[in-house]
Amino acid sequence: MALETKRFKVINEGFKCENCAVDVPSTSGSTPRNHCPYCLYCKHVDINPGDRANTCKGLMKPIGVYTHAKKEYVILHQCQKCGGRVKAKAILGDGNASDNFDIILKLSSMPIDEQV
Ligand SMILES: [Zn+2]
Ligand SMILES: [Zn+2]
Known part of the structure; x- marks a missing residue:
């Protein structure tokens, strides 16, 4: 599978989830960890995935x-x-921690409000 060409530096690192307070490990693969695998929350730190260039740093809720x-x-x-x-x-099938599939299934059954 071809990867997208990325001109920015991708940081794959662990972090402490600010929603469920669990220490999240980095991924075992090349996909940077950008959300908590246990509750699926993430922080608003990226402009492009993995670049950590956003200064907002707000807590982001999985909505769909x-x-x-x-x-x-x-x-x-x-x-x-x-x-x-x-x-x-x-992030599924990761050697360190995979996303909670129960939450993914629950969210995928909910309609997504597309007014961005
Ligand atoms: Zn969490
Ligand atoms: Zn934000």
């Missing part, structure tokens, strides 16, 4: 999941500070 072909899940997050929205690919 898109399902793509090839069984790919994309989580839609909304920032509770600035209202911005970010999409993040679900």
Whole structure:
């Protein structure tokens, strides 16, 4: 599978989740960890995935999941500070920690409000 060409530096690091207070490990693969695998919250720190260039740093709530072909899940997050929205690919089958699939299934069954 071809990766997108990225001109910015991607940081794959662990962090402490500000929603459920769990220490989240980095991923075992090349996809940077950008959301908590346990509650799926993330922080508004990226402008492009993994660049940590956003100064908002608000807590972002998972509000929906898109399902793509090839069984790919994309989580839609909304920032509770600035209202911005970010999409993040679900991280499944990771050696360190995979996303909570129960939450993904629950979110994917909910309609997504597409007014961005
Ligand atoms: Zn969490
Ligand atoms: Zn924000």
